[in-house]
Amino acid sequence: MMRVIFSIYIVVACLITSVQFLTEYLKTQDSILNELKQLEETVRGSISASFWQYDYNQMEVLISGLIKMPIIEGVDILDKNGNEIIAKRSYNPSSPPLSMFSTESKLDWKLKDKDISLGSLTLYSSSQIVLDRVLFGFTLIAITAIVKLSILFWLFIWAFDRYLSRPLKELVSQVDEIQLNQNMSKRIHLSAPEDNEIGQLQKHMNIMLSAIESDREKLLQDEKSKRNWLETAVEKRTEELLLLNKKLQYLATRDSLTGILNRGSFFETAQHLLALSKRQNSTATLVVMDLDKFKLINDNFGHFIGDKVLVHFAQTIQIFLRKSDLIGRLGGEEFAIFLPDTDINAAFQIADKIREAVSCSRLEVDGKTVTYTVSLGIDSSLQTDNLIEELFKRADLKLYGAKDKGRNRVER
Numbered sequence: 001m002m003r004v005i006f007s008i009y010i011v012v013a014c015l016i017t018s019v020q021f022l023t024e025y026l027k028t029q030d031s032i033l034n035e036l037k038q039l040e041e042t043v044r045g046s047i048s049a050s051f052w053q054y055d056y057n058q059m060e061v062l063i064s065g066l067i068k069m070p071i072i073e074g075v076d077i078l079d080k081n082g083n084e085i086i087a088k089r090s091y092n093p094s095s096p097p098l099s100m101f102s103t104e105s106k107l108d109w110k111l112k113d114k115d116i117s118l119g120s121l122t123l124y125s126s127s128q129i130v131l132d133r134v135l136f137g138f139t140l141i142a143i144t145a146i147v148k149l150s151i152l153f154w155l156f157i158w159a160f161d162r163y164l165s166r167p168l169k170e171l172v173s174q175v176d177e178i179q180l181n182q183n184m185s186k187r188i189h190l191s192a193p194e195d196n197e198i199g200q201l202q203k204h205m206n207i208m209l210s211a212i213e214s215d216r217e218k219l220l221q222d223e224k225s226k227r228n229w230l231e232t233a234v235e236k237r238t239e240e241l242l243l244l245n246k247k248l249q250y251l252a253t254r255d256s257l258t259g260i261l262n263r264g265s266f267f268e269t270a271q272h273l274l275a276l277s278k279r280q281n282s283t284a285t286l287v288v289m290d291l292d293k294f295k296l297i298n299d300n301f302g303h304f305i306g307d308k309v310l311v312h313f314a315q316t317i318q319i320f321l322r323k324s325d326l327i328g329r330l331g332g333e334e335f336a337i338f339l340p341d342t343d344i345n346a347a348f349q350i351a352d353k354i355r356e357a358v359s360c361s362r363l364e365v366d367g368k369t370v371t372y373t374v375s376l377g378i379d380s381s382l383q384t385d386n387l388i389e390e391l392f393k394r395a396d397l398k399l400y401g402a403k404d405k406g407r408n409r410v411e412r
């Protein structure tokens with residue numbers, strides 16, 4: 001920008017100087033013409049007298065004096081017919097000046113109140129003489145102009161740098177730093193505070209930074225509360241899902257009517273316990289139970305009461321079991337218990353207690369009294385048993401035996 005400003009300034013200065021120079025040239029040329037005329041007036045009388053008296057020596061002396069004057073380049077004296085009497089030049093004829101200008105005046109002699117024309121006197125000057133004069137004056141003007149221009153230039157550079165360029169650079173570098181560090185709490189501080197447009201700009205930028213900072217804080221706050229809300233919602237949802245999962249797991253492993261293990265789960269857990277007792281060289285016993293003539297209960301009292309009987313039976317069994325024992329509903333009115341670390345005699349005792357408790361029970365539902373019995377088959381594990389199904393088959397055979405032998409009994 002500085003370059004453009006100064007280029008324009010120099011062009012304008014050159015134009016103005018050229019116009020000044022031309023004006024000065026014309027003025028100086030006029031002034032030299034006037035001087036020539038005055039000289040003519042001064043010497044015309046003496047030259048006319050010499051001419052009248054044919055005193056050419058005197059004329060030569062006068063012309064030699066004139067030609068030595070600094071503004072005169074040449075002198076011509078012509079007679080009245082235009083013939084050259086004297087023609088003198090101060091310059092070398094081989095290199096004449098570029099342009100010449102002259103003044104001419106008549107030479108005459110007054111005789112008895114009568115003017116007698118003798119000829120003419122012409123004085124020459126040249127553009128070189130004008131230029132010499134103008135250039136002298138202009139050299140002074142040019143030197144002062146250059147000095148003024150230099151002072152102005154350096155003053156301008158200093159002022160531009162001090163009041164515009166330096167604070168602007170400082171401003172830009174601080175804005176860059178804020179942007180780079182994303183530190184909106186920082187404010188712009190100029191090393192030399194200005195009470196001008198730059199100062200106003202700094203003030204407005206700081207106001208803008210404050211606004212950005214508060215907007216940012218608000219956004220962060222919003223984001224934080226949204227994140228908290230989301231985290232709480234996710235936590236709650238996870239808890240709900242875990243609970244639901246537990247519930248589903250429970251439902252998948254349990255019999256929906258009695259709440260004890262279903263067939264699949266019972267066999268799966270019993271298989272683990274069997275493997276464990278085999279590793280520990282201990283005996284486990286499986287008791288398989290089937291309610292007697294349960295079809296008749298359903299037929300006589302209906303399915304609703306039949307279900308109540310099934311629930312009652314499941315609860316009755318649990319009275320006689322330890323925490324380590326396993327109970328499951330195998331299907332319909334068939335149940336089973338797996339007794340780890342229990343030999344067949346101990347298991348028989350438990351099975352018989354169950355049988356007895358069931359046969360003695362009286363179930364009151366809707367004003368009706370229901371009694372029922374159960375048959376049980378038991379068998380203990382062998383070291384050769386790898387699968388629970390092997391033990392189950394043997395115990396189930398015993399159960400068939402109990403049914404065959406009249407029901408409400410335990411077979412081993």
Ligand SMILES: Nc1nc2c(ncn2[C@@H]2O[C@H](COP(=O)(O)OP(=O)(O)OP(=O)(O)O)[C@@H](O)[C@H]2O)c(=O)[nH]1
Nearest residue numbers: 290291292293294295296298303304306307332333
């Ligand atoms: N109420 C009810 N009845 C069931 C359920 N599951 C099976 N039953 C019934 O149980 C009865 C079983 O009859 P059976 O297989 O003939 O055996 P049982 O009558 O008990 O005769 P034995 O086993 O020979 O003593 C059927 O009538 C089934 O409908 C149940 O969940 N609820």
